[in-house]
Amino acid sequence: GSDGRVHLVYEVQLINGFPIAATVTGVEVLDADGGGVLASMDENGVTSAMSLLVGGAGPTDTLEPSTVGVLWMDVEFDDVRDIPERVEHRVTVSVPPGLPVPESITYDGAEADVDRTGPISIGPPLAGAGWMAVGSCCDGPHRRTAQPIDNSLWVAQRFAIDFNRLGDGNLLVGGDPTENADWFTYDQPVLAVADAEVVEVANDFQDQSLTAPRPVTIEEADGNHVILKLSDDVYAFYAHLRPGSVAVAVGDKVTTGQDIGRTGNSGSSTGPHLHFQLMNQPSALVADGLPYVFDEFVLTGDGPALDQLMALDPAVDAVPVDPSDEGVRKDELPMSKTVVEFEGA
Template structure:
């Protein structure tokens, strides 16, 4: 039966509606004006996990966390400043200019500082707030973010927003004993100036930062030498094979000892499963675990389910897994995994601060590789109680 005039008219309307819907899909959603009291905020702020604090060997108290910045616009947004306030609105710190740039990276490129967040992209502000006294640490924080969207958008040229509210974990750091024994140990990588701090990993559908407070331990002999032999062999490093010990009474959760040693400065590629090398994980308390990685092949002295006492042998310092030279990677975390966990702050209950070595320049690296003594700034040397050795600290353990 031929269509009636009315049916033909309805078919025409349907065709126009289909065309209109298709065009809207190409152009994108129509920007609507927010209701009264609402406004567009191109960057959405969130704190990845509860801010946590520790005391360092410099006597200051550091509050550490990550502020995630998600650009909800399809165009770049420049970050002008990040202010931090306590729960009562009292300003604590303001990051801008060079200081802000050093603290801000894209999620996918944590080594490259930036002040601009591309459209539909996530950035991370790696936050560390320092306080002279523990009593100054706030119980809550919030952030004041000032940004400049790309020109030509129906928004102000500068936008300030308050968000990223978070409750501070005031429980304090985990107190442990030393993971090594003897003198002249060097915290080559520690919180919060090394690659550990920014090793945010997407694992099992979540973002984890198990290495947030991790330390890489190297050592020197009595003459302050890292090397006493061929630096291209493990045995040439003065601290290779030294005992690694339990930091507390604990239960062994996992112990792996099947991966070969790497050759210093000529490491072969490894899989994700081999990245930690030979490792041990201990449970030292409810939701508190410690991890020792890159242990020497054949040295692991414990097995899963075993109970150990503080100071008991765990293994020996090695060079297995994703490692370019002998060292002990040590961290405290909230789950029994070196990767799928969040790092917890920790302090060592008793040790002696010897001094600090300079940043590792190419010239210093060549000097150390030749077996020459490391220069040590001994300012601030003395006993330490319940503190975390900071980057490049030289310490003696009981």
């Protein structure tokens, strides 16, 4: 990632089979072969990393009877060579007193092989400066979206990014914030990230109103969009494009950097942005999200947390950007809140 760290990102399901609530008080990630502790979480860390499988992404450390929780794991390393072949997990839970079991129970389990093939290097999906990566790796509203479809759980948005553009004076809007066209993000060229084949497009959905957004069906949720097949089991997904802007058709072959559409605010969207992700199947939901890096960009700084960003008046308040980590980056993923510049105008 652009933070200089190597991130091992995955999910662990915890099922409470007790007839009473159980609280997860600690988790350790172990090298399944060597036994060493790779990372650990106390109860506060568990609360931040866990949510219920169903019912939203709100943090919790407690599982009610017969419920399922998900630990959204992000284990950090200094070097990719430090990542083990397999991991195992040591989980400690507490239960109320008066039961015929200890009040604190620790067990080892959830062994898993680690996919060590590494991220896919691609070109940029946008051009120019001022692009803020919102909801990028390794936690946030995209990550915590496990979808139970066709008898499987899918996390297609595991590494998804919403790109929003900062314009003059680090403002989000250069005029009326109720008009899509006045947002600096709106109507910007969207680019193919690799030589690829177009396998799905939608181009006829209207932009959302910023004053009276309307509900959308599941068919319209992605808005105007493009799915590219980069290779077997690797697909790129671009969502919420401007109506009528998609410049490719199913079956077209595109080259890296080619214009394929324009940014917009269609579908399930609350403002102009580009939603981008890689996945292993040609579906925005029935797929697993794949890790990727951009071959080159300039990191210009770090922006505020999402709640702070949302509290700003987009036409009046400049988005604060800390430039202390600025510099050219190669084969890295912009982490959440980072502001980047891609090649091109």
